[in-house]
Amino acid sequence: MIDTALSANDIWFLVQGAGWTLLITAIAIVAGTLLGILFGVARATLPGWSTLPLGFLLDIFRSVPLLIQLVLANSFIPILGIRATPFAVSCLVLALYTSAYCAEIVRGGVLSVPLTTRRAARSLGLTWWQDMKEIVYPMALRVMLPSWIGLTLGVMKDTALVGWIGVIELLKSSQILITRMANEPLFILCIAGLIYFLISFPISRLGARLEQRWRDND
């Protein structure tokens, strides 16, 4: 048997931390994807100059470390006089962060559909919306989905940083346990790592399988 001071209570504490990790991931991914589709379609279809400011803004979210983004938002939002819990700040920052990457994925997906195909669709009498829904969406999805799954996993792992601003997610909860059980940091960290792995690995396999299947069908 492994000799440890870790109690069932502490395991439950870690599981709760994992719950926060999943909740923040889910909120960030849902909100970030919706925003990302909006931004990405705009970037792909509107004339280049008109979305330049948007492109610049999204680029910032991809070029500044997430830790810095979190610290900045956490100090700036209260300066504006808005009361926000660290949880809300985390969700907001991660949603915008996700949208910045998602916009690039969507833009790449839309641009991967040959313009001639879309012109053909429009000349057959399809509206812009029908073209998007019936032609672009199914074709772009194959390009986008593997990257999007990768993004989801990336964001899940990046939630580990929200511990810095005081959200007790999975990694932070393991650090709190280490405060009490300083003799076994490696063991406790490994449990936390295992939980991350168990969440991430199946999804990443699924993504790889999808990619493989679509490539084989091409």
Place this chain on the structure above:
Amino acid sequence: MGVFNYTFHWRPAFQALPAMLEGALVTIQLAVLSMLFGIAIGVVLSLMRGSKNRLLSGFAVTWVEIARNTPALFQIYIAYFGLGQIGIRLDSFIALLIGITFNNAGYLAETFRGGMRAVPPTQTRAARSLGLSAVDAYRLIVLPQMFRVVFHPMTNQMVWAILMTSLGVVVGLNTDLTGVTQELNVKTFRTFEYFAIAAVMYYLIAKFVTLGARAIAWRLFRY
């Protein structure tokens, strides 16, 4: 209430610019080193993964999957406090470098594997039948094409490496850009001002890398 409750102190913040620029150099140094080691280990891992030896491929798969399926912060924390428990005491800088290199190598190994697949084996056979030696066929035919495929993901990984260096502060590093910024923050409590300047610096470093890579790609890859 509101905005007027907080007065920005930009003057002392700008005075810290030289110290922060020095931190930025350490950040760049860390990112570059972690990429060089990451590329070397990544190539080895991708070759090991393709090997028939179960032990070698198993080792590579384990490395790649742990690197890709756990947070970078976790990997860095393990490199410092996890290894510390079993008596391997690393300096903060080294622990961070090892953490980021571990992560880079894992991702780059997958990139290289994809790159190798992108060059069909028929090409090697064609090259060999034209009289090229195995080494020449690899050097002249496979590598240049592979490089073209992996160049863009490598650039992305370099930007990631820069972003990951910001995590050194959790293992006590106080010489890189985030470390210096946090030191200033805890001495003056002006979080927003200092971190805003740091954000601009990170942005510029990342832009420099992506634009530089674009220039190199334009120079190398045009037909």
Place this chain on the structure above:
Amino acid sequence: MKWMPLAATAALLTMLTVPQAFADKLDDIIASGVLRCAIVLDFPPMGSRDASNNPIGFDVDTCNDLAAALGVTPEYVETPFPDRIPALVSGRADVGVASTSDTLERAKTIGFSIPYFAFEMVVLTKDGLGIESYESLKGKKTGSVSGTYEAIALEKDVTAWADPAGSFQAYQTQADVFLALAQGQIEATVVTSTVAGATIASGNFDGFMMGGKAPYEIDYVSLIGLRGEYGLINYLNLFVNHQIRNGRYEELYKKWVGEGEPPNLMIPGVYY
């Protein structure tokens, strides 16, 4: 009646702005019904977590008492040491009950109450390292929590000793400092005697021991609020005064630190 919406807007604006113009932080706390205390939870016995991982400690109880006096519910905003003051300045917490030393540098940014506790600093080390006094830290690997009273004093001395073998390493949390000491990344740290005592007594760390007193001035710690919130700071002063007057200070000392005389909070020979 075109002016109606305009007048209504004006009336609404007046209603919204006028009471605010008079409301200070103290009013805000009472009106919101919540007191948000910035608390450090890796600093036993002042703040830590129990076996069920709930916040406990001297500071947690003090926050509860303060909230009870104000008639509001306490809410703990857990902050690592370096984040205490930024949390206040940026408005994430209303007061800091976080063993904050009343340095003049900090007073440029935040307001202090009269001291509510006082610490003596000691060297904390591991047995077998040959560290018996503060002076023997020369040439050793030391570390502390970034930006704290003891960290600033220790780093200053390490720099002054200028021993190439010696070093000072700053960590972000007290927990990381203890972990680094336990694992040997550092050989000694300087902490408050109460924390050293509680940490050694906890039995969480093998071989931890005191290495003598650190020759620093007594570290008086205060409750903190925003610099300009005089109403709140006045209230905090009276609150501390009452805690001592009604015996609660002694009671909390016995509960968290142990038997013995709680530290005298009067600074001899000077008005506060």
